[in-house]
Amino acid sequence: MMETFRNLTRRKLRSILTISGIVIGIFALTTMGALAERFNQQLEGGVTYYESNIQVGVPDGQLVALLPLSKMEAITSVTGVDAVFPTYSFLLKPGSGFSFGGAPESIVNRIPQQTPREQPPTSIAQGRDLNPTASREVVLGSKLAIEFRKHIGDTFDLPVKPASAGPEFVNHTFTVVGILNPTGTAPDGFALVTTPDARTLLADSLPQVIQRSVDLSQVAPEFTVYGKPGASIGQLDEIARQINRQVSGVKATEPSVPVNGFKQFAALFTTITTAAALLALVIGGLSVVNTMIMAVSERVREIGLKKAVGAHTGDVLREYLMEAGFIGLIGGVGGYVLGFGLTGLINASNGASPLFLITPKLTILVIGFAVVLGSLAGVLPALRAARLDPVTALRTSN
Amino acid sequence: MSNIELIDLTKHYRRGAHLIRALDGVSLQIRGGEFLSIVGRSGSGKTTLLDVLGLLLRPTTGSVHINGVDTARLSDGRRADLRGRQIGFIFQEYNLLPALDVVENVMLPLRYAKTGVKSHRGRALQLLEMVGLSDRIHHRPDELSGGEQQRVAIARALVNRPAVILADEPTGAVDTQTAQGLIRLLKELNREQKVTIIIVTHDLDVAAQTDRVIGLKDGRVFRDDPALANAS
Numbered sequence: 103m104m105e106t107f108r109n110l111t112r113r114k115l116r117s118i119l120t121i122s123g124i125v126i127g128i129f130a131l132t133t134m135g136a137l138a139e140r141f142n143q144q145l146e147g148g149v150t151y152y153e154s155n156i157q158v159g160v161p162d163g164q165l166v167a168l169l170p171l172s173k174m175e176a177i178t179s180v181t182g183v184d185a186v187f188p189t190y191s192f193l194l195k196p197g198s199g200f201s202f203g204g205a206p207e208s209i210v211n212r213i214p215q216q217t218p219r220e221q222p223p224t225s226i227a228q229g230r231d232l233n234p235t236a237s238r239e240v241v242l243g244s245k246l247a248i249e250f251r252k253h254i255g256d257t258f259d260l261p262v263k264p265a266s267a268g269p270e271f272v273n274h275t276f277t278v279v280g281i282l283n284p285t286g287t288a289p290d291g292f293a294l295v296t297t298p299d300a301r302t303l304l305a306d307s308l309p310q311v312i313q314r315s316v317d318l319s320q321v322a323p324e325f326t327v328y329g330k331p332g333a334s335i336g337q338l339d340e341i342a343r344q345i346n347r348q349v350s351g352v353k354a355t356e357p358s359v360p361v362n363g364f365k366q367f368a369a370l371f372t373t374i375t376t377a378a379a380l381l382a383l384v385i386g387g388l389s390v391v392n393t394m395i396m397a398v399s400e401r402v403r404e405i406g407l408k409k410a411v412g413a414h415t416g417d418v419l420r421e422y423l424m425e426a427g428f429i430g431l432i433g434g435v436g437g438y439v440l441g442f443g444l445t446g447l448i449n450a451s452n453g454a455s456p457l458f459l460i461t462p463k464l465t466i467l468v469i470g471f472a473v474v475l476g477s478l479a480g481v482l483p484a485l486r487a488a489r490l491d492p493v494t495a496l497r498t499s500n
Numbered sequence: 501m502s503n504i505e506l507i508d509l510t511k512h513y514r515r516g517a518h519l520i521r522a523l524d525g526v527s528l529q530i531r532g533g534e535f536l537s538i539v540g541r542s543g544s545g546k547t548t549l550l551d552v553l554g555l556l557l558r559p560t561t562g563s564v565h566i567n568g569v570d571t572a573r574l575s576d577g578r579r580a581d582l583r584g585r586q587i588g589f590i591f592q593e594y595n596l597l598p599a600l601d602v603v604e605n606v607m608l609p610l611r612y613a614k615t616g617v618k619s620h621r622g623r624a625l626q627l628l629e630m631v632g633l634s635d636r637i638h639h640r641p642d643e644l645s646g647g648e649q650q651r652v653a654i655a656r657a658l659v660n661r662p663a664v665i666l667a668d669e670p671t672g673a674v675d676t677q678t679a680q681g682l683i684r685l686l687k688e689l690n691r692e693q694k695v696t697i698i699i700v701t702h703d704l705d706v707a708a709q710t711d712r713v714i715g716l717k718d719g720r721v722f723r724d725d726p727a728l729a730n731a732s
Contacts, residue, residue, distance in 0.1 A: 108599035407595040410556060411609035411656070412584020414577050492556045496591065 106425045109397065110432075117429070120393040124433020125440065127383035128472050132441025134375035135468060136458035143459055144205070145368045147222050147287020152360045153335050154221035156342045158186075158325040161353045166312060168321040169352060176349045177327055182341045184330045187216045188322030190300035192307060194246070194293055195262045196271075205288035207246060209260055211300035219328050224289050229254040229280035232296050239299075241280035245290035248453060252278045260293055260303065272306045274299075286459075327354065335361060383471075386433065387479045394426050394483035405487050406495025415488045422484030423477050430476020434469040441468075504530040504553065504664065504696070509562035511548050511719075522548040523559065524719035530698070532663065535690040537699040537707040540716035547668060549716065550700045554587055554666045555579045567663075584613045588657030588695075592669035594649040596641035596656075603628060603637040606655045613660055627655035631685060647678035654685060664696040665689075671706055683709050 110117040158177065160167050174186045194207035212232055217224070232239050240258055242250075252258055259273045276295065284290055295303070305318050327345070329338050335357050342354035398405070405418055445458035511523040522545045530536065540546045551557035552564060555571055563572045566586060571579060588609075589595075596605045606624040628634050631651040641649055650670060657665050667686065671679035683706055690697045699710060707713045715723030 105597070105599050105604070112599060403593075403595060404597050407589075407591075407597070408608070408612070409580065410554065410583065410589050410595075412580055412612040412660075414580050414612070417612055493551050496556070496595070 121433045123386035123389035125436040127386035128437025129440045130382040131379035134379040138375045140459035156327040185328045189324040207291035211297045212294035227283040240276040241294040243290040243292040244284040247281045390479035398487045402498040409492035419488035426480020427477040430472040434472020505565040533694045536712035537710040544716040545719040588662040588665040590667040592672040646674045667699045
């Protein structure tokens, strides 16, 4: 190992340049990988959520997105349905669109009987859960608590008033009673309120004409339907189809549709980010090949000497592969440390919405990949070294 | 101590349309503990003979027996093992590894010897003391004089307790005084450790200090004179 290290220091500039190539490649792989990991973590949360229930909304073409609560009874009678809950969900900041940080921040109703069924599960980190009979209480997801600097007992006006809001904008003051543990997924951006409070917020969001013509205590925008515990996604799909056949005026979405969408998107995103990083690594790998070929050319006599004193072909092969792998290791650790530092800095400056996630899996992957890349790049030069004829090598004039 | 027997060795190369007979029917018997030299002009075949003796080169025909083992029948791996255990090499240009310090250079053959030697470093230090370099063990080769480098190479050649040392022009790159010191050292090793030493040289003064001189010409032995040293 010491010989390997000293050989690298014999040609300092060349070694530095080669290692820099690997550092850049691994840095790219680390940051892209961390971006993909974070993205996949959020998508995984979506997959977990959609795999656990069936979303029921209004049929296509219906203008007013409200379902009569009476439909819940009809849905409950469908074979395989275990429970049905009304779902109210609004944007926390009306008018805000897609955010790269994942699912949009939302106000969602929380029903005590539904909580144990929710996926991914949530738990209270500080304070307490909502009191179903109290009003104007809110439990915040971890990200919202950080973003709005809210603590237990603080007040929070919901929905959050956008800068462009006109005089007709209405919101209500809630008291923060609890903060959730982070999940890394959508619930981190949720403000959870009781169903009656959610109805009030729903009313505020609807045009006056609808508010006057509809009994808002008897409608909900969506239903969340649960199958029997342990129901597979295939079984939930079948339940969704049954609901669509048996219950009129509703549309149940087969869970596999969003789940497959998430999975395909995750795979595509990972492919794109990994391909970009691999491109950088190929360049780094080629510089290792070049460096090792140069090293072999310069050390022909040394190789001849080693063979003369008893080294087998395999010994020489192993030594040169180790040297190439060592270059990969140094470059890998360097690139990883740089990537770790930069993603950490960006995450810190981004506050509650981390963009990157460096997992142990990613760490092992990138450093392992660097070593394997270095070693692979060393195969050709190492074979060249190992196959040298000792007599010719010893008489070479380098 | 090992006996070496060369039986009707030939080594032919083809260069274009010409067949070069580097060795052309060499037969020799070398007893364990001999101190001998191989002399001849450039192109006489002496270096080729040394390479064949050192199992670095396979002869075209004929065979090399070391302690009764026909080395022609051995695989490359077994020949490497035999080389590592039985043969020490000394080269004109020393061939020390610049990335290693003195003691590490001496220990190099032990890296490849599958003999389970435990005190590698102790053995190397002992040899460096013997060649008078115990105060230079952490120096790199480029920090040593030519004579010192060759003494490191001698220590390296001895580290595996070989039966035979093959020295290819060992004094070719040093001044006369240093050359004398090196030959004296090799002679002592031969006498005290009973190691067979074969020196390839074109320097007749060096050859004159050995106990047997084998002369090569056009790939053939034209002289095998055990009394040359006494005669001179």
